Amino acid sequence: MNRPIRPAGSPTASHRRRMRLAVALVTLAASGSALADEPPRFALSGFGTLGIVRSDKDNYRFHSSSTQSGNTRGQDFDASADSVLGLQGTGRIDDRLDLTVQAISRQAVGYNYTPHVTWAYLHYRATPNLSVRAGRTTTPFFMFSDSLNVNYATPWLRPPVEVYSLNPFTDLDGIDFLYRIPMGEMDMELQGVFGQSAVSARSASSRLKNVRGIRVGAAGSGFSGQVGYTRTQMHLQWNDIGYQALHDLLVATGDAAGLAALSGNDSNAEFFSAGFQWEKNNWVSIAEFVKRRVGRYISSSHAWYVTLGYRFDTLTPYLTYSQQHEDQPAFTASVNPALAPVVGLFNNSRNTAQQTTALGLRWDAARNIAIKGQLERVTPAPSGRGMFTSDQAADYLKPATPATVLSLSLDFVF
Numbered sequence: 001m002n003r004p005i006r007p008a009g010s011p012t013a014s015h016r017r018r019m020r021l022a023v024a025l026v027t028l029a030a031s032g033s034a035l036a037d038e039p040p041r042f043a044l045s046g047f048g049t050l051g052i053v054r055s056d057k058d059n060y061r062f063h064s065s066s067t068q069s070g071n072t073r074g075q076d077f078d079a080s081a082d083s084v085l086g087l088q089g090t091g092r093i094d095d096r097l098d099l100t101v102q103a104i105s106r107q108a109v110g111y112n113y114t115p116h117v118t119w120a121y122l123h124y125r126a127t128p129n130l131s132v133r134a135g136r137t138t139t140p141f142f143m144f145s146d147s148l149n150v151n152y153a154t155p156w157l158r159p160p161v162e163v164y165s166l167n168p169f170t171d172l173d174g175i176d177f178l179y180r181i182p183m184g185e186m187d188m189e190l191q192g193v194f195g196q197s198a199v200s201a202r203s204a205s206s207r208l209k210n211v212r213g214i215r216v217g218a219a220g221s222g223f224s225g226q227v228g229y230t231r232t233q234m235h236l237q238w239n240d241i242g243y244q245a246l247h248d249l250l251v252a253t254g255d256a257a258g259l260a261a262l263s264g265n266d267s268n269a270e271f272f273s274a275g276f277q278w279e280k281n282n283w284v285s286i287a288e289f290v291k292r293r294v295g296r297y298i299s300s301s302h303a304w305y306v307t308l309g310y311r312f313d314t315l316t317p318y319l320t321y322s323q324q325h326e327d328q329p330a331f332t333a334s335v336n337p338a339l340a341p342v343v344g345l346f347n348n349s350r351n352t353a354q355q356t357t358a359l360g361l362r363w364d365a366a367r368n369i370a371i372k373g374q375l376e377r378v379t380p381a382p383s384g385r386g387m388f389t390s391d392q393a394a395d396y397l398k399p400a401t402p403a404t405v406l407s408l409s410l411d412f413v414f
Helices: 013-030 241-252 258-260 335-347 393-397
Strands: 042-055 084-092 097-105 116-125 129-136 171-183 186-200 203-218 224-239 264-280 283-294 301-309 315-328 352-368 369-380 403-413
Touching: 116 369, 171 203, 186 224, 241 335, 258 264, 283 315, 335 393
Parallel strands: none
Antiparallel strands: 042 084, 042 403, 084 097, 097 116, 116 129, 129 171, 171 186, 186 203, 203 224, 224 264, 264 283, 283 301, 301 315, 315 352, 352 369, 369 403
């Protein structure tokens, strides 16, 4: 379970009422724990976001994920980056066994909105403290992994992309174990995961094999936190023009070692994350750090953010500062010096490092509706374009410049 647990002592009773639907939606499937002594035999719920985003530069189109397509002008309002619609059903088979299925529709590669099954698993409560899930669950890479598509359950308009774009794998086909340990006013959780995952991005397709992960979490008295580590084998196949150009040159020069380091089925990857959320006297503070270390094919990077907010009844203004840094470029093999410009272009187009200062406001307009606005100043790293990726190679030859991004959204659960 990778959700922040909202304690009984949340700041206000009205806030608890507004969040109850979202918390129930996430916790029912994420933890499999009963929300009452006699849970219903079947429960159906839904969630969604209607969002628009634009930047102040036509050639800087905002993407929140590498799985999103699009080449519209950056200054046009775009509804594809944040909009999502989802349904979730949970059926209780007996007192210990239940089945959960969740499906969402949001833009994927190729402007595809075909519904995608994100959860489909059996959950078994072996003991009051030990539970097992088998099937399709959530990859435990981030603190808010379980609620990534349920924007109503988070304070931001969207989770900081510097952190949450570092790992686009969201589904895990396999098995996980969750053990809870009561510790006075705190509850501790130990989670182990095993399985595989796959994703299609704008310019690549990738698969994780033999995923092994562990997560330790604790929650209580207004505080929740977690630390996680995952190790896996990674297959990655680039398919964009930059890859094809470098691939053809390596073939022409007979550079077998360079080809092996460019794309293929032989890389290890590690992912580390740590974060916390603390709420006290209407103040909300959230921080998270993640690190991706990859043997080849894609860059190794780390990222972090800090958020501070304050609740004024139905209004929650917040300020977030976030950074992503590239530790090692995607392609590091020694090649013919004449290929250096092409290698540089290839690496720059895969460098999403940037830093962002965001000012946002959440308005809980109704018990199941939140309206949010967010203004960001984004500064890409000098050697890349951050999340403002482009299909035009010439864009990566120009100096990166800061951009201002405006986003508005309507989040709801039902």
